[in-house]
Amino acid sequence: MQRIVVFLALALVAVTLGGAAPAxxxxxxxxxxxxxxxxxxxxxxxxxxxxxxxxxxxxxxxxxxxxxxxxxxxxxxxxxxxxxxxxxxxxxxxxxxxxxxxxxxxxxxxxxxxxxxxxxxxxxxxxxxxxxxxxxxxxxxxxxxxxxxxxxxxxxxxxxxxxxxxxxxxxxxxxxxxxxxxxxxxxxxxxxxxxxxxxxxxxxxxxxxxxxxxxxxxxxxxxxxxxxxxxxxxxxxxxxxxxxxxxxxxRDDVLPSPTPSRTRAGTSPPAAAAAPPDSSNSLVGFAIPWAYLGAGLAGVLFCIGLLQSARGSRRRASARRKPPHRRRH
The missing domain is CATH 2.40.10.120 (Thrombin, subunit H)
Structure with a gap:
């Protein structure tokens, strides 16, 4: 069980970081x-x-x-x-x-x-x-x-x-x-x-x-x-x-102004996400996607929690199987 949890944690980190930065x-x-x-x-x-x-x-x-x-x-x-x-x-x-x-x-x-x-x-x-x-x-x-x-x-x-x-x-x-x-x-x-x-x-x-x-x-x-x-x-x-x-x-060759479509309670749909800001000041080709990194670390912590929970369960099960200790007279 321990090996499985560790393997899953490492796999999660690899997948997350694998798509985080350009090669x-x-x-x-x-x-x-x-x-x-x-x-x-x-x-x-x-x-x-x-x-x-x-x-x-x-x-x-x-x-x-x-x-x-x-x-x-x-x-x-x-x-x-x-x-x-x-x-x-x-x-x-x-x-x-x-x-x-x-x-x-x-x-x-x-x-x-x-x-x-x-x-x-x-x-x-x-x-x-x-x-x-x-x-x-x-x-x-x-x-x-x-x-x-x-x-x-x-x-x-x-x-x-x-x-x-x-x-x-x-x-x-x-x-x-x-x-x-x-x-x-x-x-x-x-x-x-x-x-x-x-x-x-x-x-x-x-x-x-x-x-x-x-x-x-x-x-x-x-x-x-x-x-x-x-x-x-x-x-x-x-x-x-x-x-x-x-x-x-x-001249006036510009993008057409978007026509807001009504949604619930008279609100408009959210605008498309803007391009990520450049990371020129850090001398890195692209901005580091911290959201992905955070998600990967959260996954690791979750897997560690599962591992600790599994260990606790095994200890309780082992304690129930052992006979009660008796003091010698």
């Missing part, structure tokens, strides 16, 4: 659990014309900033001579939104039908032909980034510069602002490793902060840098410099 994958990031950072977008291009004939496929990363518009890098849309253009360049460009695992279910696959180039910065906007209304978009930063600030990056890029295929799951890493120019931000990886860095196909991926209420604000997008993984900075386009232009493009 460190490789030097350039952590894998992202399902349901996290739904605003992250993968832009997949099918049949891009190639100079001299033929086609190729490619992809970029991006971030949802309104129901129809995705923020990404300007160089993700180039003609056969490498010039940035304000139009889709592939036969078909698909934005995958709200799905951390590309092979999983849920989320949306929406066709991109329009592109707007910012012009000065390596920043562009891609419009989808259908609105995504069940994912909370990124907010636009309106203030200049500060050196030393910590931000997070999410992207669907390669794991190493030598890889031939992008992963099927979104990845993330923690970065520090190490330089600020008029148009760009230097971002240096700090967690999960000192060489955490964006890679090819992470172009356009959002660098963002997460407030305590779960609101994510984009401060920059991946533009250019050395081959990954590497130490030192990559460059990102500053969002605060182009926030007014972005707003002029998306």
């Amino acid at each position: 460190h994958a490789i030097a350039n990031g952590d894998t992202v659990p399902d349901g996290t950072y739904g605003f992250a977008v993968k832009l997949t291009d099918y049949d891009i014309p190639v100079l001299g004939g033929g086609t190729r496929d490619s992809s970029c990363s991006g971030g949802l900033i309104s129901p129809h518009w995705v923020l990404t890098a300007g160089h993700c849309f180039r003609d056969t001579r490498g010039n940035r253009v304000s139009r889709p360049v592939a036969r078909k460009t698909v934005a995958t939104v709200g799905r951390a695992s590309l092979s999983g279910s849920g989320g949306h696959d929406v066709r991109v039908v329009e592109v707007r180039q910012q012009g000065t910065l390596d920043i562009a906007l891609a419009r989808m032909d259908k609105a995504v209304t069940d994912v909370k978009p990124l907010r636009l930063s309106r203030s200049a980034p500060k050196s030393g600030a910590r931000v997070r990056l999410a992207g669907f890029g390669l794991l190493r510069a030598t890889d031939a295929k992008t992963p099927n799951r979104l990845r993330t890493g923690l970065f520090k602002v190490t330089s600020v120019s008029k148009t760009e931000i230097g971002m240096t990886g700090i967690d999960p490793a000192g060489n955490t860095s964006p890679c090819e196909h992470d172009s356009g991926g959002p660098y963002f902060t997460v407030a305590k209420d779960g609101t994510a604000t984009v401060v920059g997008v991946v533009s250019h840098g050395p081959d990954c993984p590497h130490t030192g900075p990559d460059q990102a386009g500053r969002i605060d410099k182009v926030a007014a232009w972005i707003q002029s493009v998306i």
Whole structure:
């Protein structure tokens, strides 16, 4: 009985802690659990014309900033001579939104039908032909980034510069602002490793902060840098410099206001839970789910209580079986 209870306690702890934190994958990031950072977008291009004939496929990363518009890098849309253009360049460009695992279910696959180039910065906007209304978009930063600030990056890029295929799951890493120019931000990886860095196909991926209420604000997008993984900075386009232009493009393309449905006693249903706040200040990839840990410890204490109860029962049963002690005369 004692062995069974101990085994159950250990199993409960293993199951609880097994789902508590993300696994460190490789030097350039952590894998992202399902349901996290739904605003992250993968832009997949099918049949891009190639100079001299033929086609190729490619992809970029991006971030949802309104129901129809995705923020990404300007160089993700180039003609056969490498010039940035304000139009889709592939036969078909698909934005995958709200799905951390590309092979999983849920989320949306929406066709991109329009592109707007910012012009000065390596920043562009891609419009989808259908609105995504069940994912909370990124907010636009309106203030200049500060050196030393910590931000997070999410992207669907390669794991190493030598890889031939992008992963099927979104990845993330923690970065520090190490330089600020008029148009760009230097971002240096700090967690999960000192060489955490964006890679090819992470172009356009959002660098963002997460407030305590779960609101994510984009401060920059991946533009250019050395081959990954590497130490030192990559460059990102500053969002605060182009926030007014972005707003002029998306205009009133906002999430529809929810219509409260009446429940008992005239109350409204509870709002959807916000995304968990980032744990950037602790240099950890994700916030530790203390609720799960508490549940696991409570389970252990419960099992210990069962063990003690079982021991007490055996002692009482043994006492009843023994004959009463008689004093010798």
